[in-house]
Amino acid sequence: MQRQETAEVQIIKLLKTGPSYVSGQDLSAALGISRTAVWKHIKALRQAGYSIEAVPSKGYRLKAKSIFNGIEIASSLKTEFIGKKIFYYPEINSTNVKAFELGRAGEPEGTAVIADSQSSGKGRIGRKWESPPGVNLYTSILLRPEVVPQNAHNLTFVTAVAAAETVAEFSGMKPTVKWPNDILLGGKKTAGILMEMDSEADRVHFVIAGIGVNVNMRQAELPEAIKNIATSIAEVKGEEVDRAGFARGLFTSMEKWYKRYLISGFDPIMEAWKGFFDTIGRPVKVTSFSKIIEGVCSGVDRDGALLVNLPDGKTERVISGDVETVR
Numbered sequence: 593m594q595r596q597e598t599a600e601v602q603i604i605k606l607l608k609t610g611p612s613y614v615s616g617q618d619l620s621a622a623l624g625i626s627r628t629a630v631w632k633h634i635k636a637l638r639q640a641g642y643s644i645e646a647v648p649s650k651g652y653r654l655k656a657k658s659i660f661n662g663i664e665i666a667s668s669l670k671t672e673f674i675g676k677k678i679f680y681y682p683e684i685n686s687t688n689v690k691a692f693e694l695g696r697a698g699e700p701e702g703t704a705v706i707a708d709s710q711s712s713g714k715g716r717i718g719r720k721w722e723s724p725p726g727v728n729l730y731t732s733i734l735l736r737p738e739v740v741p742q743n744a745h746n747l748t749f750v751t752a753v754a755a756a757e758t759v760a761e762f763s764g765m766k767p768t769v770k771w772p773n774d775i776l777l778g779g780k781k782t783a784g785i786l787m788e789m790d791s792e793a794d795r796v797h798f799v800i801a802g803i804g805v806n807v808n809m810r811q812a813e814l815p816e817a818i819k820n821i822a823t824s825i826a827e828v829k830g831e832e833v834d835r836a837g838f839a840r841g842l843f844t845s846m847e848k849w850y851k852r853y854l855i856s857g858f859d860p861i862m863e864a865w866k867g868f869f870d871t872i873g874r875p876v877k878v879t880s881f882s883k884i885i886e887g888v889c890s891g892v893d894r895d896g897a898l899l900v901n902l903p904d905g906k907t908e909r910v911i912s913g914d915v916e917t918v919r
């Protein structure tokens with residue numbers, strides 16, 4: 593586990609911004625620790641994957657290499673609170689499960705859990721989320737909005753807008769959203785969102801925004817069951833994406849849209865979300881709880897509910913479910 597502003601994060605920041613070599617003495621003075629302690633942290637950083645050169649009488653120099661861990665993400669993150677505290681794991685059961693524990697333990701808003709792989713990644717509606725190591729982003733963000741439980745659903749859309757915006761930025765392509773919060777590139781799923789909440793009848797304690805993004809996973813690595821319906825950013829872009837940079841982009845976008853929601857309410861979020869929504873006018877089959885609704889999608893209402901025009905002319909308002917567009 594690593595957190596922002598540990599000695600290791602501070603050292604990486606200094607090595608990234610300082611002159612080509614930063615002396616052990618300068619590091620020790622900047623951190624207020626002994627040179628032996630500096631050396632121990634350099635050793636730990638090397639174990640975490642950093643290539644740090646040590647030259648007698650010159651000091652330390654960081655060799656450029658694409659690294660993905662909590663230190664790397666935290667060391668150039670410029671947000672106010674999202675990702676201010678990062679819990680990073682090479683492997684975990686599920687970042688949502690961990691974030692929920694951290695929420696119960698009183699960790700502050702914005703705390704993020706990130707994993708390189710998940711052994712029991714959770715998808716929506718009890719599904720499994722494929723979470724192999726070395727390729728994707730699995731993260732869960734702890735939010736403590738002062739809203740009633742009925743409005744916590746709004747955060748699904750806040751998260752979808754942030755994820756879609758970041759996927760657009762890093763893929764160079766405009767994604768679409770499948771109601772309520774799947775992010776698609778070229779019609780194939782690239783990111784999924786699982787929102788979970790801890791609440792009383794009239795008060796939300798916290799919300800967990802769990803986001804899984806297929807960043808560098810290639811088509812050949814996709815499990816058979818989802819090969820035809822899923823893709824990744826690297827697959828559509830034709831080149832690998834810096835995962836740590838993507839995580840920073842996602843946290844930055846999440847903070848921007850979450851703040852906008854808290855200040856200006858849900859309308860600007862829905863407006864932004866609709867910019868990615870392309871299901872209007874298309875025939876859909878919606879599974880909502882145990883009911884199947886078939887009709888033509890006529891849009892979403894102010895609360896984010898899906899509107900489906902039925903063959904009998906009536907309109908059904910769906911607040912939860914899984915949508916398939918049918919031909």
Ligand code: BTN
Pocket residue numbers: 685686687688689710712713714715716717719721729730731732774783784785786802803804805
């Ligand atoms: C979906 O079914 O579309 C939602 C997938 C959500 C996956 C993410 S990966 C990070 C976080 N931890 C989990 O166990 N699930 C979410």
